[in-house]
Amino acid sequence: MTDPLLSVKNLRIELNTRDGVAPVIDDFSFDLFPGEAISFVGESGCGKSMTALGIMGLLPEGVGKIASGSINFAGEDLSSAEQKRMRNIRGNEISMIFQEPMTSLNPVYTIGEQIAEVLRAHQGLSKQASWTKAIELLDAVRIPNPQARISDYPFQMSGGQRQRVMIAIALACEPKILIADEPTTALDVTVQAQIFDLLNDLRKQTGTAIILITHDMGAVAEMAERMIVMYAGRKVEEGPVQQVIDNAGHPYTQGLISCVPHILEKLTAKRQMLQEVPGIVPSLRDFGKDQCLFASRCQYVSEKCNNTRPTENKFSSSQTVACWLTESIQ
Amino acid sequence: MALLYAIATRIMYAGILLLAVIILNFGMMHLAPGDVADSISQSMGGADEEVLNEIRATYGLDRPFIVQLGSYIGKVLRFDLGYSFFYTQPVSQLILQKLPATLLLVLTAQFLALIVGVFLGVYSAQRPNGLSSHFVSFFALFGYSAPVFWSGLLLLIGFSLHIQWFPVAGMRDVTIEGNFLEEAIDIIRHMVLPVITLASIFLALYSRLSRATMMEVLGSDYIRTAKSKGLTDREIIYKHALKNSLSPVITLAGLQFSAVVSGAILVESVFSWPGLGTLAFESIIARDTPTILGILFFSALVVIVGNLLTDLTLRLVDPRVRTNG
Numbered sequence: 306m307t308d309p310l311l312s313v314k315n316l317r318i319e320l321n322t323r324d325g326v327a328p329v330i331d332d333f334s335f336d337l338f339p340g341e342a343i344s345f346v347g348e349s350g351c352g353k354s355m356t357a358l359g360i361m362g363l364l365p366e367g368v369g370k371i372a373s374g375s376i377n378f379a380g381e382d383l384s385s386a387e388q389k390r391m392r393n394i395r396g397n398e399i400s401m402i403f404q405e406p407m408t409s410l411n412p413v414y415t416i417g418e419q420i421a422e423v424l425r426a427h428q429g430l431s432k433q434a435s436w437t438k439a440i441e442l443l444d445a446v447r448i449p450n451p452q453a454r455i456s457d458y459p460f461q462m463s464g465g466q467r468q469r470v471m472i473a474i475a476l477a478c479e480p481k482i483l484i485a486d487e488p489t490t491a492l493d494v495t496v497q498a499q500i501f502d503l504l505n506d507l508r509k510q511t512g513t514a515i516i517l518i519t520h521d522m523g524a525v526a527e528m529a530e531r532m533i534v535m536y537a538g539r540k541v542e543e544g545p546v547q548q549v550i551d552n553a554g555h556p557y558t559q560g561l562i563s564c565v566p567h568i569l570e571k572l573t574a575k576r577q578m579l580q581e582v583p584g585i586v587p588s589l590r591d592f593g594k595d596q597c598l599f600a601s602r603c604q605y606v607s608e609k610c611n612n613t614r615p616t617e618n619k620f621s622s623s624q625t626v627a628c629w630l631t632e633s634i635q
Numbered sequence: 636m637a638l639l640y641a642i643a644t645r646i647m648y649a650g651i652l653l654l655a656v657i658i659l660n661f662g663m664m665h666l667a668p669g670d671v672a673d674s675i676s677q678s679m680g681g682a683d684e685e686v687l688n689e690i691r692a693t694y695g696l697d698r699p700f701i702v703q704l705g706s707y708i709g710k711v712l713r714f715d716l717g718y719s720f721f722y723t724q725p726v727s728q729l730i731l732q733k734l735p736a737t738l739l740l741v742l743t744a745q746f747l748a749l750i751v752g753v754f755l756g757v758y759s760a761q762r763p764n765g766l767s768s769h770f771v772s773f774f775a776l777f778g779y780s781a782p783v784f785w786s787g788l789l790l791l792i793g794f795s796l797h798i799q800w801f802p803v804a805g806m807r808d809v810t811i812e813g814n815f816l817e818e819a820i821d822i823i824r825h826m827v828l829p830v831i832t833l834a835s836i837f838l839a840l841y842s843r844l845s846r847a848t849m850m851e852v853l854g855s856d857y858i859r860t861a862k863s864k865g866l867t868d869r870e871i872i873y874k875h876a877l878k879n880s881l882s883p884v885i886t887l888a889g890l891q892f893s894a895v896v897s898g899a900i901l902v903e904s905v906f907s908w909p910g911l912g913t914l915a916f917e918s919i920i921a922r923d924t925p926t927i928l929g930i931l932f933f934s935a936l937v938v939i940v941g942n943l944l945t946d947l948t949l950r951l952v953d954p955r956v957r958t959n960g
């Protein structure tokens with residue numbers, strides 16, 4: 306097996322809140338291999354975006370920080386890299402697209418300028434050359450008539466088109482990793498399918514590894530090879546997408562999957578979003594506790610779940626689950 | 636094309652507004668006790684009823700209101716603002732004499748306040764809890780709440796009387812004459828204290844506003860995008876954030892054009908600056924109605940032109956304004 310491109314080990318991200326310091330990400334580890342697509346799934350507030358921002362070195366200033374652990378990228382620990390080095394990596398080797406296409410582009414510059422700028426920053430292209438390349442990129446993300454649209458301002462484009470522009474910016478420098486944080490949540494369903502198609506095609510062309518953060522189980526099945534299920538800042542299950550869907554080990558994953566009747570349906574307008582498992586997500590204040598954080602919502606809860614944090618166990622050959630139940634099964 | 640259309644509509648609105656001001660002025664002139672005939676007779680040292688009626692006839696004051704209004708509007712549009720019997724010269728001439736000094740003072744103060752204020756705001760927005768940020772807040776509050784005449788006098792006492800760096804009053808030293816450079820330096824030396832005094836009010840407003848908008852902009856999604864592209868802090872702040880935070884400040888600066896007279900009256904009186912403010916002050920004391928109304932008309936004109944310029948500048952800064960017509 307090849308070495309992982311990105312290897313996150315025992316990552317702990319702390320947030321300053323009114324109630325004190327809370328570990329929004331708690332002892333979180335995963336690997337991403339070159340060209341691979343993995344997916345983070347989990348309910349709102351479980352720390353998916355925080356993980357992504359932590360990798361990018363863009364945690365909210367003064368609020369969030371990496372407390373311990375390492376983010377190993379091609380032999381370098383990003384958690385302790387200098388700002389200058391991080392600027393070199395951002396947008397160049399690791400790129401990110403966001404949940405909010407409507408507000409993610411700067412309203413007062415043309416989209417051409419916003420694409421060209423990243424090429425000038427990282428590839429040292431001239432104004433002219435970067436503009437020409439920007440038109441090519443706009444064409445690559447399938448915006449009709451790129452020659453004319455390049456001089457448009459963001460407010461002259463639809464949400465789907467803006468997200469395409471974001472993708473063009475993110476892929477401009479052919480990064481090794483693309484983090485797509487719920488890239489379609491704010492878009493309507495037909496546009497969602499088009500964006501995922503686009504991402505899939507571009508991935509085939511460029512070989513970029515993808516971390517897809519999503520609520521959309523259909524997209525996970527279509528796009529990713531492996532999935533990581535997160536709950537309250539922790540990884541509760543990890544494994545190949547098909548395998549996890551067929552045979553989920555963690556009660557939370559089982560709940561998620563049973564909420565979606567036709568996960569494996571093709572990417573069409575009709576497919577379903579991830580729905581909530583009954584019960585309430587614990588508040589940030591409870592995140593660090595030495596117990597299973599899902600215990601209060603779990604039908605199989607036992608004494609041990611409330612007293613000790615479950616360890617990660619092999620569930621099958623390539624699947625791991627953090628649940629006391631699965632340990633007792635084996 | 637869209638630009639021409641926008642400018643044309645703005646100018647049309649400006650014209651309507653100006654007309655309204657003229658009519659209002661005329662109405663006030665009529666409501667004020669006494670008329671031109673009275674003030675003429677006053678300057679002659681009193682006159683009897685017969686002479687007064689004669690004067691009224693020569694000035695058309697006996698004609699119907701509407702006719703008088705029409706001829707007044709016609710006159711004002713030809714920039715004939717009447718005659719000041721107090722200064723014994725046409726009001727428009729009087730105003731044009733005083734205008735350059737006021738414009739020099741006010742525009743310099745505005746410009747200085749805008750540049751320094753935005754810079755302070757931008758700087759302190761990056762460290763909202765830092766020392767510099769608190770300093771800006773304090774300084775801004777101080778500048779805004781300290782009365783102009785008080786801070787002006789304080790500066791005068793400090794830098795003209797105790798440390799004699801700057802002249803006490805006026806705009807130029809009559810003994811310096813001839814060499815253009817020397818005259819310019821002399822005027823600049825006279826300008827320093829009044830400009831600082833006047834700028835401190837604007838500066839307070841602009842630095843607070845730009846600090847607030849800059850902080851909001853820095854938290855926005857497109858700034859996160861700019862960071863995720865690996866841009867430098869300089870590019871993020873001065874390219875992506877600054878241009879977005881300028882609109883409110885420019886709008887405010889446009890509104891501040893009305894301070895041409897109000898702010899200038901105080902500052903000009905304190906420093907005996909020979910401008911419109913001093914003229915307004917004197918003519919109010921002397922109840923010189925034509926001059927007061929002339930100044931009112933003129934300040935309205937300045938405000939309207941200022942707003943027109945503001946609109947056009949906003950179009951440069953924000954593409955959304957450009958296409959919404």
Ligand SMILES: Nc1ncnc2c1ncn2[C@@H]1O[C@H](COP(=O)(O)OP(=O)(O)OP(=O)(O)O)[C@@H](O)[C@H]1O
Pocket residue numbers: 320321329347348349350351352353354355356365368589
């Ligand atoms: N700027 C911030 N300051 C303080 N707390 C924050 C901030 N941003 C996020 N949080 C908190 O961090 C936790 C994790 O947030 P995160 O955005 O990572 O969730 P998520 O899994 O991406 O959710 P979603 O699916 O809604 O995007 C949440 O409880 C949230 O309230």
Ligand SMILES: [Mg+2]
Pocket residue numbers: 353354355404486487
């Ligand atoms: Mg999120």
